Amino acid sequence: MITTKVSLDCKNIRDWQSFHEEFARVFGFPAFYGKNMDAWIDCMTSLDDPTDGMSNVHCAPGTVLTLELENVEAFTRRCPEQYQTLIRCAAFVNWRRLEVGEPSVLALSFRF
16 A cells, blocks of 8 residues: 655644644645644645645545654643644544545654
């Protein structure tokens, strides 16, 4: 199976603003990215569809993009709200796709 892996260093996240800035930078979200979790979910839901224009990072249709979160242990202590929300919203990305008959698209991997 073909897999795509993207690493994101959580040490750069200190608050909601830096959370959205870091994801926008790493994934190449569009200029109109709303910097809220609804917009984050929309961008991440389209990872396998480059024609949506929601990200510069893509995985092949039918495959899963693995988001490798680095320095997670410090992130969970420093930003517990952002960490928990990230977990819930990643799960929601896959749930909303499954609800319309599309396969999951996002997996999380943790490096402490």
